[in-house]
Amino acid sequence: xxxxxxxxxxxxxxxxxxxxxxxxxxxxxxxxxxxxxxxxxxxxxxxxxxxxxxxxxxxxxxxxxxxxxxxxxxxxxxxxxxxxxxxxxxxxxxxxxxxxxxxxxxxxxxxxxxxxxxxxxxxxxxxxxxxxxxxxxxxxxxxxxxxxxxxxxxxxxxxxxxxxxxxxxxxxxxxxxxxxxxxxxxxxxxxxxxxxxxxxxxxxxxxxxxxxxxxxxxxxxxxxxxxxxxxxxxxxxxxxxxxxxxxxxxxxxxxxxxxxxxxxxxxxxxxxxxxxxxxxxxxxxxxxxxxxxxxxxxxxxxxxxxxxxxx
Numbered sequence: 467x468x469x470x471x472x473x474x475x476x477x478x479x480x481x482x483x484x485x486x487x488x489x490x491x492x493x494x495x496x497x498x499x500x501x502x503x504x505x506x507x508x509x510x511x512x513x514x515x516x517x518x519x520x521x522x523x524x525x526x527x528x529x530x531x532x533x534x535x536x537x538x539x540x541x542x543x544x545x546x547x548x549x550x551x552x553x554x555x556x557x558x559x560x561x562x563x564x565x566x567x568x569x570x571x572x573x574x575x576x577x578x579x580x581x582x583x584x585x586x587x588x589x590x591x592x593x594x595x596x597x598x599x600x601x602x603x604x605x606x607x608x609x610x611x612x613x614x615x616x617x618x619x620x621x622x623x624x625x626x627x628x629x630x631x632x633x634x635x636x637x638x639x640x641x642x643x644x645x646x647x648x649x650x651x652x653x654x655x656x657x658x659x660x661x662x663x664x665x666x667x668x669x670x671x672x673x674x675x676x677x678x679x680x681x682x683x684x685x686x687x688x689x690x691x692x693x694x695x696x697x698x699x700x701x702x703x704x705x706x707x708x709x710x711x712x713x714x715x716x717x718x719x720x721x722x723x724x725x726x727x728x729x730x731x732x733x734x735x736x737x738x739x740x741x742x743x744x745x746x747x748x749x750x751x752x753x754x755x756x757x758x759x760x761x762x763x764x765x766x767x768x769x770x771x772x773x774x775x776x777x
Contacts, residue, residue, distance in 0.1 A: 485527060485732035489538065490744030493704055494751050496540040497761045501768035503545040504653070504687050504728025507532055507562045508552070514561070517553030524551050527732035529562035535731055536569075539747050545726075545772055547628065548575040549734060550599055556588065563592040571772040573597050573628050578612040580619060589623050594772050595651065596620055600631035600639065610642060621648055626683075626771065632657045633668050640675060649681045649771070651726065654688040655717060661694055664712040676721055683724040683771070686714040686753055686763070690733065690741040697745060704748045714753040722762050726771070727754075 509516065509526040516523055536544055544566070548559050556574045563572045573595040574588050598613055617627060626649035631639060633656050643650065656672050663669075676682050689707035690697065697706050718725050727750060729743050754760045769776075 485525065486740045486742055489535065489742050492539060492744045492747035494748045496747065496750075497757070497765050499542045499769070500540065500764040501543045501545060501726075501772070502536060502539070502541045502728050502731075503726040503768040503772075504547055504685055505532060505544055505731045506547055506549045506734065507558050508549070508732065508734070509558060514552070514555075514558035516551050517555060519553060520551040522551055522735055524549075524734045525732070529558075529565055532562065532731065533566070535729075535743060539729070539743060542569065543768075543773075544570040545573065545728065545768065546570055547573045547728075548597055550575075551734065556593070560588065560591045560593070566592070568592075575599075576616060576620075578615045580616065582619070585619060585623060589625075593625070595626045595628050597628040597630065597653075600629060600635060601657075602632075602635075610639075613646070617646060617648055624774075626651055628653060630654070633659055633672065636671055636675065640671070643675070643682075644679055649683065650679070651683045651685060651771075653685050654691060654730075655684055655686055655713060657692065658713050660692050660709045660713055664716060669713060669716075673716070673720065676717070676724070680724075683726060683767070684717050684721065685726045685728060686717050687726070687728045688730050689714070689749055690736065690739070690746070691730075697739060697741060704745060705752070706745050706749045708752075711749075711752050715755070718754050718759055718763060722759055723767060725763050726768050727763050 507527055507529050508524045510528055511526055532544065546559050546562055548556055552558055554575045554577050559572050563570050570592060572593040574593045575597055596616060627646055628651045629643060630653040636656055658669050658672065676684060689710040692710045693707040695707065695709045729746055731743060733741060750760065754763045
């Protein structure tokens, strides 16, 4: 379904689905103070144009719509992540942070020539990290050449680095990532191939990366991107993306103090199905199976990383 002007003059990328309007109410009750630690805002394109160099044009997804979803699902706060469709123009994300009343933090995209004044302005707005995209189909060039320069500029602010990559590329990037001197957050568990054995060598390398680098965190998010089974594996039950569960549960149980979770709303770049965000919330107790693990995943960990002063 359409959600207004999608691109400020450009058509939405062909074949893509719009986000699911009217998500169900989750049956899982989120712990008080829960944080949706990975979500986005897009546009509106007429106010915040999409980057000319983007690889896709999403449908508009405004701050008001994100905050309405937050309240509907039962979250208290958001971490809004800059997506590639807006490039290094963080205006839409910063606008959302400023309108959140302190209930949102941000992860920005910056270029190597970013100034101290620009970083200070982003910090004041609520940005606490910077994202680097290593997914080759989404970028023209992986950012290994600029990362060191940017990290040197953000380190004094106490920011962390978010990295997005696919499992098949981790062997080539392992040493480079291990040398990043800040805290690191890996998006979506490094996109494992869940058709493979969770005890196999590919996922074992990701787990080793976490064990050998105690400053690395992992988002156990986006089962809808990883699953081959789809949203409902058991008819009539709110069981979702069961083929992803063994991978995410393993990470949550082995690294309970370094995991985060987020909806990834509005789920850009999906073609097969658009997830029901209420069902995604009901996925959480499948991977964090006790109240203690749920509270660490959803409250204590994201607040320690994004609201360290207890704000």
